[in-house]
Amino acid sequence: MKITQLCSHPIIQAPMAGGATTPELVAAVSNAGALGSLAGPLLTPLAIIEQAEHIRRLTDKPFAINLFVQTRPQIDYAALESAKQLLQPIWMSLGWNALPTPTRWCEDFDAQLDALLIARPAVASFTFDILHASQIQRLHDAGILVVGTATNLAEAQVWQAMGADAICLQGVEAGGHRGTFIGKQEEATLSAMALLQQVKSHSHVPLILAGGIMHGGDIAEALQAGAQMVQMGTAFLTTDEAAIHPAYKAKLLELASGNSAEGEEATMQTRAFSGRLARGVRNRFMQTMQTVAQQVPAYPIQNALTGSLRAHAAKTNDTELMSMWAGQGAHRVRKMSAAGLIATLITELQQHQST
Template sequence: MPGLPTLCPHPIIQAPMAGGATTPELVAAVSNAGGLGSLAAPLLTPLAIIEQAEHIRRLTDKPFAINLFVQTRPQVDFAALEAAKLLLQSVCAELGWDNLPTPTRWCEDFEAQLDALITARPAVASFTFDVLHGSQLQRLHDAGIKVVGTATNLQEAIVWQAMGADAVCLQGVEAGGHRGTFIGAQKESTLGLFALLETCKPHMQVPIIVAGGIMDGRQIKQALQSGAQMVQMGTAFLTTKESAIHPAYKQRLLDSSSDTTRQTRAFSGRIARGLDNHFMQAMDAVADKVPAYPIQNALTGSIRAAAAKAANTELMSMWAGQGMAATRDMSVAELMTALIAEMQA
C-alpha cells in the first residue's frame, strides 16, 4: 500500500470534529480540493456512518478518512450519577429546570461502529482516546484501510507505531476539542505542537502528522520544514460555508480578535479546548469532580441542546484551537486555495 502522504496532492488533513461540524459536503470539498477530508463519526450510529460515507462518495471519488473514539461502554454508578447531576444544578436553574434529565444512552458501541467503518471502507481510519487492539488494527489493514493513531506524548506515539499504525497524529496542546491522551494523566500532556514534534521525531519511522493551532499556509510550511509529513487542521474549517456548527458559534469565531480558548473537563469529563464562556466559568470550581467521559458528556447533552435551540453561546461547547482569531469566512474550496498559495509563497 502506498504511504499516507501520497493519498492526496496536498499535505493537509481536515481534522475530524465530532458534534456535526464535518458534514459530508465539507469532507468531500476538502478531498476534492486536494486535501484529505475527515468524517467525525464518534457520535454517529453504525448505520449513520455507512450512510454518511455513501453520501461523501456521491460527492467525491477522492480518498477520505473516518474518525472514531476508542472507548468502552461505561459502568454507571447511579448514586454517583445523582451527585454528578447536583454539580450541574446552578446551570439547570438558569434554564428554569428543576432536574437534569437522565440520559437514555451514554455513548455508541465502539465495536459496532468499527464494523460499520470497515463496511464503509474509507481510505483512512483515525482514532483517538485510546489505542486499538492488534486484531482490530489487522482487520482494518485487511480491508485496505490505513490507520492513524492520535498521540499527545512520546509514549503514546511509540505505542501506536509499535501496534502498526500507518501514521501518528501528534496533537499539540494548542489543538481545539478533546485531548487524545491515553497514557498518563491528561493534564500532564502539555507539550505544544513543535515541542511534541521535536520530542517524538527521533523515535518515529512512520509518517508524522501534526495538529494544534495551524491556521495558514505559512504555519503549514513551518510544520513540514520541522519534520512533519502532513498537518491536521480543524478550527480553520469550522467557519467554512460547508461546516454545520451553530451559526452563533460560527459568528463568535469570526468576531474573535484574540485567543479566548481554554481547556476544561466541565462539558464532557475529558479535557477539551474551547471558547471560554459562562458554562466553563460557572463550573470552574467543580470541573475536577465531574465524572469521566462519556458520562459527563451525556449528562450535559440536554443543556447543550437547549443552549443551541436558544442560540445561547454562553452554555454551548464551542470547541476551537488557539489560532481561532485567524478564522476566515469562505468556502472550503476558497480556503484550500488560500492555504496552498500561502504555502507556496
C-alpha cells in the same frame, strides 16, 4: 501506500465530532486536493455507512473516518445524582427543576468499527485510546490505513509498535478533546512543535502535526520542522460547508474580526462539558463549572449528562452554554468555502517555501 500519497496537498481536515464535518465538507476538502475527514464518534453504525455513501456520491477522492476508542460505561446511579448536583448552578439558571437522566451514554465502539470496515474509507483515525493488534489487522486487511492520535512520546511509540501507518501529534493548542491515553490528560502540555521535536527521532512512520495551524505559513513551519502533513480543524469551522451552530460560527468570526481583545486567550481547556479535557471558546458554562470540573464523571457520562443543556443552548442561540470547541488559533479563522481555504493555504504555503 502511505497517507502522504493519498492527496495532492499535505493537509488533513480534522474530524470534529458534533456535526461540523458534513459529507459536503469532507467531499469539498478531498475534491480540493487535501484529505477530508468524517467524525464518526457520535454517529450510529448505520449513519457512518450512510454518510460514507453520501461522501462517495460527492467525490471519488480518498477520505478518512474517525472514531473514539471507548467502552460502554458502568453507571453508578448514586454518583450520577452527585454529578447532576455539580451541574445545578447551570440547570437552575434555566428555571429547570432537575436535570434529565440520559437514556443513552455513547455508541457501541465495536459496532462502529464494523460499520467503518463496511464503509471502507482510505484512512481510519482513532483517539482516546489505542486499538488492539487484531483490530488494526482487520483494518489493514480491508486496505485501510490507520492513524493514531498521540499527545506524548509514549503514546506515539505505542501506536507505532502496534502497527499504525501514521501518527497524529496533537499539541496542547488544538481545539476539541485531548487524545491522551497514557498518563494524566493535564500533563500532556507540549505544544505541537515541541511534541514533534520529541517524537520525530523515534518515528519511522509519517507524522501529522495538529494544533494552532491556521495559515499556510504555519504549514510551512510544520513541514520544515519534520512533519509530513498537518491536520487542521478550527480553520475549517468557519467554512461554508461546516455545519456548526450559526451562533457558534458567528462567535468565531467575531474573535477574528479584531473587535475582540481576547486573541489566544479566547479559549481554555475544561472537563466540565464532557468529562474529558477539551479546548473551546471561554463562556459562562466553563467559568461557572471551573471549580468543580475535576469532580465531574469521566467521558462519556458527563458528555451525556450535559446533552440536554447543550441542546437547550442550541435552541435558544445561547453561546454561553454551548461547547464551542476551537483551538488557540480561533482568532485567526477566515470565512470562505472549504475549497477556497485549501487554495488560499496552498498559495500561502508556496509563498513561504519560496522565501
